[in-house]
Amino acid sequence: MKSMRVGILGTGDVGKALARGFAAHGHDVKIGSREKKGEFVTFEEAARHGELVILCTRWDGTENALRLAGSANLGGKILIDATNPLKHVDGRPVGMDRGFTDSGGEQVQRWVPQAKVVKAFNIVGNSLMIDPKLPGGPPTMFMGGNDEGAKKTVTDLLTDFGWETIDLGGIEAARLLEPMCWVWVTSAMKTGKWNQAFKMLRA
Numbered sequence: 001m002k003s004m005r006v007g008i009l010g011t012g013d014v015g016k017a018l019a020r021g022f023a024a025h026g027h028d029v030k031i032g033s034r035e036k037k038g039e040f041v042t043f044e045e046a047a048r049h050g051e052l053v054i055l056c057t058r059w060d061g062t063e064n065a066l067r068l069a070g071s072a073n074l075g076g077k078i079l080i081d082a083t084n085p086l087k088h089v090d091g092r093p094v095g096m097d098r099g100f101t102d103s104g105g106e107q108v109q110r111w112v113p114q115a116k117v118v119k120a121f122n123i124v125g126n127s128l129m130i131d132p133k134l135p136g137g138p139p140t141m142f143m144g145g146n147d148e149g150a151k152k153t154v155t156d157l158l159t160d161f162g163w164e165t166i167d168l169g170g171i172e173a174a175r176l177l178e179p180m181c182w183v184w185v186t187s188a189m190k191t192g193k194w195n196q197a198f199k200m201l202r203a
Helices: 013-024 043-049 059-069 104-111 148-160 171-191
Strands: 005-009 028-033 052-055 078-081 086-089 092-096 116-119 140-145 164-167
Touching (some): 005 043, 005 059, 028 043, 043 059, 052 059, 059 104, 078 104, 078 148, 092 171, 104 171, 116 148, 116 171, 140 171, 148 164
Parallel strands (some): 005 028, 005 052, 052 078, 078 116, 140 164
Antiparallel strands (some): 116 140
């Protein structure tokens, strides 16, 4: 796939893992933070740089990150929403902030209505987001969004990164994808095995 300019909003483990992965595949990456420091630019600079932007903040900082990025810098662009609306207590996730009548993905689309939001990368840990290597073949990345062209670009990226992809429809598919994150987290906490991903099997 041709090289793209990628802006990443978020400097946590997910943002850093995606930055390394996209860069390893030849993409031009800038990581945005609230303040410009070291290897990080501001949210605004990262959003302006990217023809594709990836949102990977903690949920309680998501709205502010988008505000700082600037709607003008996101309008018309693909915005991959990798966030999950998790509730945290003492730094640990304890459940979901939203249920089955709304989702974080839909809220992100409302916050930046001119962006082409695609929910993806939220159902797996950061160590497997790029070039996942697991027994049983490539795992499945489920995704959703309202813009078909944006989803085609994201599908091409995911294929290049070693994923099978399944498109579940519009951005309201995030109502299903975000609870899948909690399934992933709960399973990992119970088994102690975090190197796991979903796989759709068909007859």
